[in-house]
Amino acid sequence: MISLSLSDILPFLLIGARWTLLLSAIAFLGGGVGALLLLLLRYGQPQLGAKFVHLYVEVLQGTPLLLQLFLVFFGLPLLGVEVSPLLAAGVALTLYASAFLAEIWRGCVDAIPHGQWDASGALGLNFLLQMRYVILPQALRIAVPPTVGFLTQLVKATALASIVGFNELTKTGQIVTNATFQPFIIYGLVALIYFAMCYPLTFCARILERKLGQSR
Amino acid sequence: MQPQVSPIPSESLQTMIELRKVSKWYGEFQALKEVSLTVHKGERVVVCGPSGSGKSTAIRCINRLEQHQEGQILVEGIELTPGFKNIELIRREVGMVFQQFNLFPHLTVLQNLTLAPRRVRKLPRKQAEELAMQYLTRVHIAEQAHKYPSRLSGGQQQRVAIARALCMEPQVMLFDEPTSALDPEMIKEVLDVMIELADDHMTMICVTHEMGFARTVADTVVFMDHGQVVEVAPPKTFFSNPKNERTKLFLSQVLVH
Numbered sequence: 001m002i003s004l005s006l007s008d009i010l011p012f013l014l015i016g017a018r019w020t021l022l023l024s025a026i027a028f029l030g031g032g033v034g035a036l037l038l039l040l041l042r043y044g045q046p047q048l049g050a051k052f053v054h055l056y057v058e059v060l061q062g063t064p065l066l067l068q069l070f071l072v073f074f075g076l077p078l079l080g081v082e083v084s085p086l087l088a089a090g091v092a093l094t095l096y097a098s099a100f101l102a103e104i105w106r107g108c109v110d111a112i113p114h115g116q117w118d119a120s121g122a123l124g125l126n127f128l129l130q131m132r133y134v135i136l137p138q139a140l141r142i143a144v145p146p147t148v149g150f151l152t153q154l155v156k157a158t159a160l161a162s163i164v165g166f167n168e169l170t171k172t173g174q175i176v177t178n179a180t181f182q183p184f185i186i187y188g189l190v191a192l193i194y195f196a197m198c199y200p201l202t203f204c205a206r207i208l209e210r211k212l213g214q215s216r
Numbered sequence: 217m218q219p220q221v222s223p224i225p226s227e228s229l230q231t232m233i234e235l236r237k238v239s240k241w242y243g244e245f246q247a248l249k250e251v252s253l254t255v256h257k258g259e260r261v262v263v264c265g266p267s268g269s270g271k272s273t274a275i276r277c278i279n280r281l282e283q284h285q286e287g288q289i290l291v292e293g294i295e296l297t298p299g300f301k302n303i304e305l306i307r308r309e310v311g312m313v314f315q316q317f318n319l320f321p322h323l324t325v326l327q328n329l330t331l332a333p334r335r336v337r338k339l340p341r342k343q344a345e346e347l348a349m350q351y352l353t354r355v356h357i358a359e360q361a362h363k364y365p366s367r368l369s370g371g372q373q374q375r376v377a378i379a380r381a382l383c384m385e386p387q388v389m390l391f392d393e394p395t396s397a398l399d400p401e402m403i404k405e406v407l408d409v410m411i412e413l414a415d416d417h418m419t420m421i422c423v424t425h426e427m428g429f430a431r432t433v434a435d436t437v438v439f440m441d442h443g444q445v446v447e448v449a450p451p452k453t454f455f456s457n458p459k460n461e462r463t464k465l466f467l468s469q470v471l472v473h
Contacts, residue, residue, distance in 0.1 A: 118281055119318035119377075123332035123384055124308035133331055137322050 009176055009186065016172025017193050023168060024155045024197075026090045031097025031154075038102040039109065044127050053102060060099035066160055068092045073164040089161035097154055104146045108139040141212040148205035152198040169193060230257040231293070232388050232419050233278060238287035240273060247273045249443040250287065255388070258417040262430040262451075265440035266466060271423045274440070275390045278421070279303075279310045292387060308336060311381030315393040317373045319365040325352070325376050326361040329383045337384070344383075351379040355409050371402030375409055382413075389413065391422040427471060431455060439463045 038056065041049040060068070072095075073088035081087075112135050120134040162171035173190040177183045233255040240248040248270045255261050263271045276282040277289055280296055280303045289296045291306050300306075320328050329348035333339040339347070352358040355375040365373055374394060381389060391410065395403045407429050414420060414433040424430070430437050430451055437454040439447040439462075447454065447463045455471075458464050 113318075115314060115316050115318035116320065119312075119314060119320070121281065122279055122307055122310075122312040122314075123380070124304045124336045125332060126304050129335050133335060134320055138320075141322075 009180070009189070012172055012176055013169065013186075013189060013193060016167060016169040017197065019166065020155065020158050020168040020194075021197060023086070023089055023093060023158045023161060023166065024151075027093035027097045027154055027158070028151055030090070030094035031101050034094060034098030035101035035105055038098060039105050040128075040131065042102070042106065043109065043131070057099045057103055060096055061103070065092070065096055065157055066163060068096055069160060069164050085161070085164050085166035088164045089158070089166045093154070093158065093161070096157070097150075100150055101147065104150060105139065105143055107146070108143040109135060111142055112138050141209065144205050144209045144212065148201050151201055155197055155201075156194060231255070232257050232259070232291070233421065234288070234290040235274065235278075236288040236290075238274070238277060238284045238289060240270075240277060240282065240284045240286075247443050248277070248284065251440075251443070251445050252287075253438060253445060253448075255419060255421055257387075257419055259419055259435045260414045260433050261421045261436045261438060262434040263421060263423045263438045263440060264425065264427070264430065264466075264470075265446075268442075269440040270443040271440045272392050273443075275312075275392055275421055275423055278388075278390060279307050279312060281312075304336070308384055309387045310390060311384060311386035311388070312390045312392065313374070313377050313381055313394050315396050317365075317370070317377045317397070319373055319377055319380070321365055324362050324364055325357075325368070328365070328376060329380045332380075333383050347383055348379070351382045352376075354382070354412075355379045356405075369402060370398045371405045374398065374402075374406045378406070378409055378413075387419060389418055389420045391420065391424065393423050393425070395424065395426060425470065427455070439466060441466065 038053045042053040043050075069089060069092045072092040073083060073085075076083045076088065076091070116134055116138065117130065120130045125134070158168050159170035161168055162174075167175075169190055173186050177186045180186065231254055233253070235251050235253040237250040237252055238248055239246065239250055251270070251274055253261075253274070263275070265271050273282055277284045277296075278291065280300070283298070284296075291310060294306065296303075296306065319325075320331070323331065326345060326348055329351065330339075330341070330344040333344040333347060334341060349358060349361065352361055355378055357372055357375050357379070360368060360372060360376070365376065368376065378394075394410070395406050398406065403426070407426060410420075410422070410429070411433055422429070422434075434451050437449060437451050438445060439454070439458075439460070441462050447458060447460045449458075454463075455467065458467060
């Protein structure tokens, strides 16, 4: 048992937190781009595209993230790709996030009254112009609460990435606890750091919602 | 009683819109039964009939907001075939005004009007805004240009919607029950704008319950019932001497006041 003071422990945990933030950002940005593409595919190709998106979402929402991480980590080398824990975790979480965000955003787009599609279509706007200038800007405001909610889930889900060797915050907390045998203090700190990462998200969400709602 | 709007000059008999035995089904239910209609350039057509008669469905098929299954629809001679690509090209020339206005709530009045000219016709911003102000002035609502739609009354919103459709400078205007969602005191301001448009010989097809408007403005009145075109006549004959029993029944119910 090693006796470490707070000033020794905290930097370790913060390094772990940095990796958590990095992975969350990769997953959210990658997942966001993916979800947007899935959204466009779903509404742009209502027959084939929608079926594919439906299947994709069902599979990724219906299987455990843990297994998805394993599959990517062990599966990618079979395709000849060099796999680091960050790459594996990044890919798996991106796919995971894209499926959930695609569904959340689908709900938001469906909430837009059909008359908006009618009016914009009647003016001669094609599908992409309709999405870009009429539908998505309105869907954005509705999307803020559930998207931020999912984002906080994502930050916490990164803890699973340790299973493929990625040393994020929770794993780092585990390592330190194994050395110091002070689980309550360590994990308490870990929880506080997670909270410190997630709270600003909900705070920004409120500001974003207020700004987007100014046309009402 | 408003003055009679001038009739179309007999030289301009170019066919703008043609429906030839158009049928449409929603699953098992047949909404349109071999509907045939011809609208000439400068002609003002009013389509009336009871709820569920297929009047809205018929005009929505013209700009393909609904798709017909049988028959032919021609817009300026171009047929809307089942696999028709680039429907946007047709829609640029066919303006539509909806019962529920359907203004874009996240954009100001001016932005609502300039969106299509800028993004579809690729007009530069300044030109689009000048065009928009021109049409806003024409519908007597220029001072509201920078407001959001939620701040306007129903009558004002509908006039904005008309101006928005006009900004694309379409060849034909379709009106789908434009005053049905308005409080009575606001109906006149919208009808007045439509009468002014009609007076300028804008080709228009107007689905409406406003029989006074039909009498004043229409060159032709079309009565639809249960998905069929029952009677087509100029307002003089339509209102004073309807031929079909169903038309007579409808008129007796509608022309109470």
